[in-house]
Amino acid sequence: MKRKNIILIGFMGSGKSSVGRLLSKKLNYEFLDTDEMIESLEDMTIQKIFQLHGEKFFRDLETKLLLSIKDGLKRSVLSTGGGMPICETNRKLLKNMGQVVYLRTSQNTIIDRLSGDNTRPLLKEGNLKERVERLLNDRDPYYEEGADIIIDTDNKSIDEIVKEIMNNIH
Numbered sequence: 001m002k003r004k005n006i007i008l009i010g011f012m013g014s015g016k017s018s019v020g021r022l023l024s025k026k027l028n029y030e031f032l033d034t035d036e037m038i039e040s041l042e043d044m045t046i047q048k049i050f051q052l053h054g055e056k057f058f059r060d061l062e063t064k065l066l067l068s069i070k071d072g073l074k075r076s077v078l079s080t081g082g083g084m085p086i087c088e089t090n091r092k093l094l095k096n097m098g099q100v101v102y103l104r105t106s107q108n109t110i111i112d113r114l115s116g117d118n119t120r121p122l123l124k125e126g127n128l129k130e131r132v133e134r135l136l137n138d139r140d141p142y143y144e145e146g147a148d149i150i151i152d153t154d155n156k157s158i159d160e161i162v163k164e165i166m167n168n169i170h
């Protein structure tokens, strides 16, 4: 049987943090967020890390973080950065850590939620619609491959998504 952790993956704006927080309360699990953990370990915002060191450096931090928490993670909901599952090593690590839930969200919903957001370095340049379209097309296969359970989140409240996850996990 898989260890009792729930891992949330999905694109930026798919609701991983909000869903993860509520889910962890309902299950009485700890809530952890890889972006927050990296920011606190580096004592720097994600934006600053990208700005000073670039994306590759950040991706290495993501893998290092997973390696450092994988053995101790128990009864936790782990929300991950949207790019975490791009890397095969990360996908494997996540699957070993618990049940992986992909919060699948359509391009239009993501664009609605992220327009006006200026905290995501990967969406800063160029046209938001084009960036989201390209990244989502590239990444969707990795999210699907990395997931044990897929939940469609469009037009659902956080509460409904959490209920659906609880009905699907074992």
Ligand code: S3P
Binding pocket: 010, 011, 012, 013, 016, 035, 046, 080, 081, 082, 083, 084, 119, 120, 121, 122
């Ligand atoms: C990223 C998503 C962000 C954060 C970083 C890179 C990505 O996390 O890790 O800006 O590559 O999709 P959220 O998915 O929580 O926004």
